[in-house]
């Protein structure tokens with residue numbers, strides 16, 4: 470297989486850790502880009518010098534120009550600002566939206582066939598915005614894929630079993646409305662509900678929903694990134710090696726659950742074509758109502774974005 474070119478926009482915590490993990494797994498040659506001059510170059514130097522231990526011949530190149538994206542097979546977008554004092558969530562959304570449009574334009578110019586994967590928040594909205602502007606873009610967002618991995622971790626801890634024994638997912642949107650599907654989770658094929666009291670269930674759902682926030686509380690000025698970068702690496706690997714692994718990534722819906730014109734996090738097979746299939750559960754009324762909350766809130770944000778134009 471030819472050496473693949475992976476371009477990562479944003480050399481912050483998620484971007485640099487993703488570059489390091491992808492290089493360790495020798496997924497390709499990685500271009501790490503940031504708006505901060507020298508920052509991505511320094512991060513790349515540090516990652517490269519760790520690779521002899523991993524027996525990896527991947528090369529990470531730090532760069533300061535989006536033109537380096539030329540011919541990339543994969544573009545990961547982790548660029549974005551943080552909420553500064555006095556800024557509303559919407560202010561941050563618009564700031565990151567403008568960054569997405571700048572990067573998206575370059576993707577369509579320099580690497581139109583690339584598999585694009587976004588982590589920047591609000592990830593479901595930004596995934597929708599890029600796909601809406603460029604319908605041919607082959608794009609997914611990290612969505613609830615990280616939340617699903619967290620859910621698996623918390624369930625395995627609670628049940629005191631191997632993390633490999635647990636299957637579970639989270640759908641909806643990567644925010645407080647996310648829907649951890651407890652009723653669908655199993656441990657070694659046995660529904661986890663058989664092992665949980667209602668109190669356990671409520672506690673585990675809260676742990677998943679607050680997973681990211683609980684880390685931020687302790688890190689203060691930054692958010693967690695090891696788990697996010699791990700998931701990004703697994704998703705990119707599934708694309709490059711056509712594994713068709715299933716992740717609840719953020720995807721533009723096309724009639725799934727009757728929704729249109731929005732991105733939701735739904736179980737999706739990722740392979741060489743990017744999105745191969747979006748799977749629909751036969752949701753019960755309660756699960757469906759929770760997914761509707763995610764969809765309604767997305768609709769409102771999309772209406773606000775359209776009103777701004």
Ligand SMILES: NC(=O)c1ccc[n+]([C@@H]2O[C@H](COP(=O)([O-])OP(=O)(O)OC[C@H]3O[C@@H](n4cnc5c(N)ncnc54)[C@H](O)[C@@H]3O)[C@@H](O)[C@H]2O)c1
Pocket residue numbers: 478479480481482483484502503504505547548549550551568588589590592611612615616643691692693694697
């Ligand atoms: N969806 C998820 O599960 C999930 C998980 C973790 C992080 N995130 C999101 O991913 C994004 C990255 O997180 P992080 O912890 O790496 O943040 P970070 O602040 O460490 O990194 C962001 C980087 O983007 C760069 N940047 C800002 N504007 C840019 C521009 N116009 N062009 C290029 N680079 C630019 C910054 O210089 C910085 O290095 C955030 O939006 C975060 O909320 C999502």
